[in-house]
Amino acid sequence: TQLLEQSPQFLSIQEGENLTVYCNSSSVFSSLQWYRQEPGEGPVLLVTVVTGGEVKKLKRLTFQFGDARKDSSLHITAAQPGDTGLYLCAGENSSASKIIFGSGTRLSIRP
């Protein structure tokens, strides 16, 4: 069974601070995605990374895929209250043709 562990599970920081969320697995994934979910809504795709070592930037968010394609990180610079939400990583094993979600990181940014 493929497992994706996210850390930390919860994070509460002050507006303006930086933070990093980690997504780790012992399995290799053909692609990895990051989502953000608001309460009572479906997850919204933020980014997809495919190549080992790949780095993608989305405004203040920086996503990195590990060289071995087993882990990923999400770094947020100068966090804002609007960044509050549940962040989920999800990995796909192409042979299994399904996407497995990480355990989730609940982020709270205090104004």
Added chain:
Amino acid sequence: GAVVSQHPSWVICKSGTSVKIECRSLDFQATTMFWYRQFPKQSLMLMATSNEGSKATYEQGVEKDKFLINHASLTLSTLTVTSAHPEDSSFYICSARDSPYEQYFGPGTRLTVT
């Protein structure tokens, strides 16, 4: 961007009854759709993978006779929770795939069984 809808957005039913949830891809054709359930303050757990025109593939521990999945067309998949019980109360989310690497999620359906 690709849009996936779910209906209903919330439903309350009595224990022992069955509930059907629809998942539609509105502006693209999806050969594969996925059904997830999410308990409060937890992540999404994959229940089954649904391919158009074939039987769904269920994850370990998910009862196929209780959670009936039908994927009759390239834009519609349905999940029927049969003989629902209070422990089936959850947030059910579907997703649809239009490319090898990306899937788009519906807004979810909150099921409450009384």
